[in-house]
Amino acid sequence: MDTTNLVSHFGVALGIGLLIGIERGWHTREEKPGSRTAGVRTFTIIGLLGGVIGVIAEAAGSPLTITGGVVIGLSFAAFAATFTMMCRDENRADNNYSGTTAIAGMLTFALSVYAMIGDMRAAGAAAVATAGILALRTPLHAWLAKMEAREIRSALILLAMTFIALPIIPDLPIGPFGGVNLREIWLIAIVLAGVSFVGYVAVRALGSQHGIMLAAAAGGLVSSTAVTASSARRAAAGEGTPRLLAAGVALATAVSFARVVAIAMALKPDLLKLIAPPLCAAVVAALAFAFVQAYWRDGKDGDDQKVEFKNPFEFWSVLGFAILLAGIVLAGRALGENLGAGGAIIGALALGLADVDAVTVSMAQLTPQPLSLNDASLAILAAVVSNNLSKIAIGAIVGRGSFAVQILVMAVVCFLAGAAAYSVAALALAA
Numbered sequence: 001m002d003t004t005n006l007v008s009h010f011g012v013a014l015g016i017g018l019l020i021g022i023e024r025g026w027h028t029r030e031e032k033p034g035s036r037t038a039g040v041r042t043f044t045i046i047g048l049l050g051g052v053i054g055v056i057a058e059a060a061g062s063p064l065t066i067t068g069g070v071v072i073g074l075s076f077a078a079f080a081a082t083f084t085m086m087c088r089d090e091n092r093a094d095n096n097y098s099g100t101t102a103i104a105g106m107l108t109f110a111l112s113v114y115a116m117i118g119d120m121r122a123a124g125a126a127a128v129a130t131a132g133i134l135a136l137r138t139p140l141h142a143w144l145a146k147m148e149a150r151e152i153r154s155a156l157i158l159l160a161m162t163f164i165a166l167p168i169i170p171d172l173p174i175g176p177f178g179g180v181n182l183r184e185i186w187l188i189a190i191v192l193a194g195v196s197f198v199g200y201v202a203v204r205a206l207g208s209q210h211g212i213m214l215a216a217a218a219g220g221l222v223s224s225t226a227v228t229a230s231s232a233r234r235a236a237a238g239e240g241t242p243r244l245l246a247a248g249v250a251l252a253t254a255v256s257f258a259r260v261v262a263i264a265m266a267l268k269p270d271l272l273k274l275i276a277p278p279l280c281a282a283v284v285a286a287l288a289f290a291f292v293q294a295y296w297r298d299g300k301d302g303d304d305q306k307v308e309f310k311n312p313f314e315f316w317s318v319l320g321f322a323i324l325l326a327g328i329v330l331a332g333r334a335l336g337e338n339l340g341a342g343g344a345i346i347g348a349l350a351l352g353l354a355d356v357d358a359v360t361v362s363m364a365q366l367t368p369q370p371l372s373l374n375d376a377s378l379a380i381l382a383a384v385v386s387n388n389l390s391k392i393a394i395g396a397i398v399g400r401g402s403f404a405v406q407i408l409v410m411a412v413v414c415f416l417a418g419a420a421a422y423s424v425a426a427l428a429l430a431a
Contacts, residue, residue: 006055009115010051013051014047014112016050016108020131022131024039048112050111054072054113076110100137155197155312161189166186180326192226194222197313199212199234212240229321229398232245233317233399235399246410249410251287257279263360263361268376271373273429277421277424281420282418285414286414349386394407
């Protein structure tokens, strides 16, 4: 390692100790000098010590050799033993049982060593994350104290679905007509569960009105169908006012319309001539519906804003709906296997029940051959129409009652606005 690189790595090692030391020093700032194990100076020196050990290990041959490993291992053991005993004595004097400072010191040492012998950017990022976690002690403890068993269980299930199950699920299509990818089914389940969980957290943190709308907007970036399914389940369980939940669906729908326009603009701008006017009109209609339902209320409606979500999500219902959507995708592929103009539109209608983005991407790739821009545009709009029909079906079958009526009204308003704008755009192009 040349001098320039050596200084750079030492700077990162020193910075790691300084960063974590600032947080630890601030945490114990009110204690008298000499009454604490380590503050900003001590942690900075620990970072420098770790850097020196890393250089010694590298000078011994290579950190990955037996000699280098022995140097690092013995040094870490000696430091950990000394620092832990100091922390133990401090805890006894303060009648405290926290091991945070001891662990932070060992982690600082280890990261500083790694900054010298490994990727200093990764070491620096880990140090920033460590300091952030240490600084968030009070809000984390307060948040944990407010959590209920069902919330912890749902969070663990969602994390397990994402970081344990997803990596081991095969990424291979199974079945005819291109098959169904098991990983895609699982991803749909994760999206459905995630949308429900985000909505639950947003309502608890921001209140029902703002929480539901924020969660719906975020969910619409991923899947407005997932937002509809989650809202319908909550409406059926009596966990929220149908008007407010329907407003969330309308907002997610507006985001999904805008998403289709953005995808088409990125992949095939020529498609915008026919699809942009109706979709933009539908965005305005959906936003207007959402605003009226969520915020244009008189004083009598204030009570129905009190929403209490009983459960972030139910695993088996989420998985079952994901399998249903996967079946719809398979049916759509079967209908559109022999692509022509008619086959593309029929396939788009079926696929759109579950996912509009996939249809938009595939249609953009099929133009100008074998599909014309006009046929591809009609296929995309057909997918949008069928996706909103699926929302009506979900509202009627799952949500029922007033929620179903609200979703029907929202969809009709969007249909009428889009149809009017499409007619004007088609006439303008024909002229």
